[in-house]
Amino acid sequence: MPTACSTRSPARRSAEPIAAAALAVLTAAAAMPARADGLVAYRIVDAAIPASLTGQPGDATRGRAIVANRQIGLCVLCHSGPFPELRFHSDLAPDLTGIGNRMSEGELRLRVVDASHANPQTIMPSYYRVDGLTRVTPALRGKPLLDAGQIEDVVAYLKTLKE
Amino acid sequence: MMRKAAILAAMLVTALAVPALAGEIAPQDRKSGYTGMSAENRAMQDDDTINPATLWVLDGEALWSAKAGAANQSCAGCHGDAAVSMKGVSARYPAFDDASRAPVDIEQRINLCRTRHQNATPLPPESRDLVALSAFIGRQSRGLPIATPDDPRLKPFLARGKALYTQRQGQINLSCAQCHDDNWGRNLAGNIVPQGHPNGYPLYRLEWQSVGTLQRRLRNCLTGIRAEPYAYNAPDYVALELYLRQRAAGMLVETPAVRP
Numbered sequence: 001m002p003t004a005c006s007t008r009s010p011a012r013r014s015a016e017p018i019a020a021a022a023l024a025v026l027t028a029a030a031a032m033p034a035r036a037d038g039l040v041a042y043r044i045v046d047a048a049i050p051a052s053l054t055g056q057p058g059d060a061t062r063g064r065a066i067v068a069n070r071q072i073g074l075c076v077l078c079h080s081g082p083f084p085e086l087r088f089h090s091d092l093a094p095d096l097t098g099i100g101n102r103m104s105e106g107e108l109r110l111r112v113v114d115a116s117h118a119n120p121q122t123i124m125p126s127y128y129r130v131d132g133l134t135r136v137t138p139a140l141r142g143k144p145l146l147d148a149g150q151i152e153d154v155v156a157y158l159k160t161l162k163e
Numbered sequence: 164m165m166r167k168a169a170i171l172a173a174m175l176v177t178a179l180a181v182p183a184l185a186g187e188i189a190p191q192d193r194k195s196g197y198t199g200m201s202a203e204n205r206a207m208q209d210d211d212t213i214n215p216a217t218l219w220v221l222d223g224e225a226l227w228s229a230k231a232g233a234a235n236q237s238c239a240g241c242h243g244d245a246a247v248s249m250k251g252v253s254a255r256y257p258a259f260d261d262a263s264r265a266p267v268d269i270e271q272r273i274n275l276c277r278t279r280h281q282n283a284t285p286l287p288p289e290s291r292d293l294v295a296l297s298a299f300i301g302r303q304s305r306g307l308p309i310a311t312p313d314d315p316r317l318k319p320f321l322a323r324g325k326a327l328y329t330q331r332q333g334q335i336n337l338s339c340a341q342c343h344d345d346n347w348g349r350n351l352a353g354n355i356v357p358q359g360h361p362n363g364y365p366l367y368r369l370e371w372q373s374v375g376t377l378q379r380r381l382r383n384c385l386t387g388i389r390a391e392p393y394a395y396n397a398p399d400y401v402a403l404e405l406y407l408r409q410r411a412a413g414m415l416v417e418t419p420a421v422r423p
Contacts (some may be wrong), residue, residue: 076352087353088350089350089353090352092350092351123345125334125336133331133334133336134330134332134390136333136334136389136391137333137390138391143334145335
């Protein structure tokens with residue numbers, strides 16, 4: 001699959017020069033520029049987002065706290081995983097145990113950012129997306145489920161889930 | 164060639180891994196939320212003496228005979244014995260109201276009676292008296308099948324209800340159908356996803372610690388997917404109620420049910 005620009009990337013959406021965006025990808029340490037909707041731009045390459053949204057690696061400990069929190073990450077509402085402290089079972093989505101073996105960091109990042117990229121019918125919400133939604137409760141309009149730093153923390157944690 | 168075969172195999176695996184969209188539930192597969200409850204909760208629903216909603220039904224029974232409004236008229240003054248006159252009535256709601264040219268649910272019907280015949284003010288949405296009257300009237304249909312009217316005037320409203328049911332909404336971006344048609348029976352944080360049939364309303368919900376209407380429950384679902392709830396009595400709520408009732412047509416009324 002050729003390098004694809006996300007339909008939600010700034011190249012199509014804002015006047016941000018493509019050259020500047022490309023430069024930001026090349027200098028992987030730097031985050032891509034903010035888009036018109038306030039989100040950090042990202043680039044999808046081979047069904048993955050290889051570069052960190054913040055330009056920095058996330059914190060796996062913070063990521064675990066987000067994943068296991070029913071109000072913030074919401075992940076455990078549908079997924080089970082290595083969360084012995086949670087006394088309930090969820091099976092609306094695959095068990096997260098070993099997900100770090102099954103997916104690369106970039107694939108994990110794309111799944112969290114916008115799972116609908118791989119499967120438009122998925123019930124998994126797009127955690128880093130504010131467009132194309134209907135009747136979002138007013139206080140949350142324009143806000144993604146997680147911010148870029150939280151996304152990186154979650155990705156850092158999911159990477160550690162190896163069997 | 165090998166590569167092509169591998170791609171085909173991968174596509175097949177993907178197709179198998181993606182849960183099939185179940186679509187609408189076949190009539191013989193429909194299940195009341197009652198069937199997924201604990202034995203304790205089922206017992207609570209079945210025994211009037213321990214069903215907390217009985218308190219609302221008894222309040223409703225008293226209100227049925229209480230005179231109200233400038234007309235100084237009670238429900239019983241026109242309708243007589245509810246056990247006779249109200250039997251099967253709520254099982255047919257929402258129904259088309261000629262004057263409003265739209266479907267009304269049973270709580271709206273109660274309020275229309277108040278304004279049109281009792282010259283009384285409408286009871287506020289989810290108020291104790293309105294829910295009590297509705298629970299009492301609904302109790303008279305317990306055990307009867309849901310029978311939404313076969314009224315051609317309801318068709319556009321049914322279509323609207325179905326569109327809302329399948330519309331992805333909210334920050335979580337889920338439709339009613341994605342949970343209640345496609346994923347019922349699975350575990351959401353330890354709770355079994357029900358099929359979402361409205362055969363027990365008004366009902367006592369342990370989470371609420373009170374009796375509430377179907378609109379209140381729909382509001383909870385919308386809040387859960389972080390969507391903006393409709394205002395009480397909004398036409399879209401009634402359209403959704405209508406669709407849900409038709410989807411459950413033939414299922415037996417459990418009002419007042421108990422749910423977790």
